[in-house]
Amino acid sequence: MHEPDWKGPLGEALDQALTYLAGLPDRPVPGRAGLAELRAALGGPLPGKPQDPRQVVAELATAAEPGLVASAGGRFFGFVVGGATPAALAADWLTSAWDQNAALHVLGPAASVVEEVAGGWLAELLGLPAGVSVGFVTGVQMANFTGLAIALREVLGRAGWDVDAAGLWGAPRVRVLAGQERHGTIDRALRFLGAGAAAVVPVDADHQGRMRPAALADALGRGDGPAIVCAQLGNVNTGAVDPVAEVCRIAHGHGAWVHVDGAFGLWAAASPALRHLVAGVEEADSWATDAHKMLNVPYDSGLVFCAHPGAHRAAMGTRAGYLVHATGAERDALDYHPEHSRRARGIAVYAALRALGRAGVAELVERCCGHARRFAERLAAADGAEVLNQVVLNQVLVRFLAADGDHDAHTRRVVERVQQDGTCWMSGTTWQGRAAMRISVSNWSTDEADVDRAVAAILRQARQ
Numbered sequence: 451m452h453e454p455d456w457k458g459p460l461g462e463a464l465d466q467a468l469t470y471l472a473g474l475p476d477r478p479v480p481g482r483a484g485l486a487e488l489r490a491a492l493g494g495p496l497p498g499k500p501q502d503p504r505q506v507v508a509e510l511a512t513a514a515e516p517g518l519v520a521s522a523g524g525r526f527f528g529f530v531v532g533g534a535t536p537a538a539l540a541a542d543w544l545t546s547a548w549d550q551n552a553a554l555h556v557l558g559p560a561a562s563v564v565e566e567v568a569g570g571w572l573a574e575l576l577g578l579p580a581g582v583s584v585g586f587v588t589g590v591q592m593a594n595f596t597g598l599a600i601a602l603r604e605v606l607g608r609a610g611w612d613v614d615a616a617g618l619w620g621a622p623r624v625r626v627l628a629g630q631e632r633h634g635t636i637d638r639a640l641r642f643l644g645a646g647a648a649a650v651v652p653v654d655a656d657h658q659g660r661m662r663p664a665a666l667a668d669a670l671g672r673g674d675g676p677a678i679v680c681a682q683l684g685n686v687n688t689g690a691v692d693p694v695a696e697v698c699r700i701a702h703g704h705g706a707w708v709h710v711d712g713a714f715g716l717w718a719a720a721s722p723a724l725r726h727l728v729a730g731v732e733e734a735d736s737w738a739t740d741a742h743k744m745l746n747v748p749y750d751s752g753l754v755f756c757a758h759p760g761a762h763r764a765a766m767g768t769r770a771g772y773l774v775h776a777t778g779a780e781r782d783a784l785d786y787h788p789e790h791s792r793r794a795r796g797i798a799v800y801a802a803l804r805a806l807g808r809a810g811v812a813e814l815v816e817r818c819c820g821h822a823r824r825f826a827e828r829l830a831a832a833d834g835a836e837v838l839n840q841v842v843l844n845q846v847l848v849r850f851l852a853a854d855g856d857h858d859a860h861t862r863r864v865v866e867r868v869q870q871d872g873t874c875w876m877s878g879t880t881w882q883g884r885a886a887m888r889i890s891v892s893n894w895s896t897d898e899a900d901v902d903r904a905v906a907a908i909l910r911q912a913r914q
């Protein structure tokens with residue numbers, strides 16, 4: 451067999467990527483192409499014969515380009531998405547080139563140790579207890595799934611029920627107490643786990659979306675039996691964080707397990723200036739967070755931590771005769787996540803942490819929150835705009851006032867026009883019955899000029 455040509459396709463990918471990344475600062479944020487155009491450019495019959503790999507990459511890039519959303523750039527403020535820092539992106543490429551299966555130490559000793567080290571650094575950075583176990587998963591959906599799977603198994607075990615053997619049919623009922631303003635991935639994880647959305651006991655939240663501790667104490671006191679409490683750090687609308695120290699104290703007083711969904715809000719712990727918001731978070735039992743949001747690692751990077759490594763391994767681990775399991779101090783990642791084979795996604799996390807350092811992560815989080823405050827200040831100062839939330843982290847909710855009094859319709863129109871304008875992109879939401887524009891700052895490359903350009907575009911559309 452002749453030498454494979456790596457340079458052709460990989461060189462083409464590098465050129466295409468560099469062109470794309472260089473264009474991000476000036477590119478309109480939404481994709482230009484419509485559905486029919488993309489299907490025409492990318493579709494057609496399945497090729498019958500092999501094609502030149504370099505040409506495949508070039509044609510793919512050309513056909514896809516009009517349908518790309520510049521969410522990796524500095525003027526995308528939709529959802530909570532983050533971007534990718536240069537070190538994380540490059541390490542992600544290397545991860546694919548190395549193509550390690552990170553499930554078992556024997557399949558990738560370097561990958562296994564990289565994740566072990568990154569896991570320790572993350573726990574320290576996020577203020578979690580020394581010795582917590584960590585699982586590298588796809589995102590917080592699966593981190594919540596994993597945390598809740600450990601929790602269910604553990605609280606049922608304490609009640610004398612072996613969920614591994616017997617499943618949930620006939621098991622004592624487990625109450626899952628979660629704030630009214632919890633993220634939908636909690637309910638979805640409970641569905642996947644067979645507990646069902648009916649397991650959730652919603653706990654009253656305040657006007658910022660924070661769980662009310664008194665309501666939690668009340669709800670816990672109204673029943674008994676095994677219980678799990680889900681706290682949230684970072685409401686997707688307001689950015690508000692649950693009073694986690696109090697939540698842990700109350701929950702543990704009732705023998706409940708505390709799982710924290712800290713998808714983006716847990717990163718406040720990495721900043722000396724913001725850490726007070728999540729004080730007491732180390733008291734919880736399990737934590738879910740994303741590296742693909744605040745840390746700006748490419749997608750496919752969620753994290754689950756557990757204060758009870760034995761429970762974590764017992765819930766997730768698997769054994770098979772044909773697998774070569776670690777027998778010594780090595781770490782088999784398979785024991786900490788629901789996947790079997792998987793890419794070594796922790797390598798990009800490791801590179802991100804090394805490139806930023808403790809100071810760089812703190813600065814990244816504080817910068818995003820500072821930009822959110824700048825948005826809020828500029829918009830609040832403008833006629834006809836009203837900021838609806840206390841801007842504690844990186845989220846801003848704003849609505850636009852209409853002369854005819856129909857502020858909801860006007861706000862939705864402004865969101866739509868801003869999306870069409872293309873200078874920036876953010877989505878709309880409904881907050882406590884009112885339509886709002888939802889601004890989320892989570893990209894490392896956003897600067898003040900991006901914020902000012904976005905504010906100008908928003909106000910231009912609001913005044914039309």
Ligand SMILES: *Cc1c(COP(=O)(O)O)cnc(C)c1O
Binds near residue numbers: 589591683686713
């Ligand atoms: C983003 C988010 C999730 C879901 O995380 P994914 O990484 O998209 O799976 C869950 N909870 C909160 C609070 C979030 O912000």
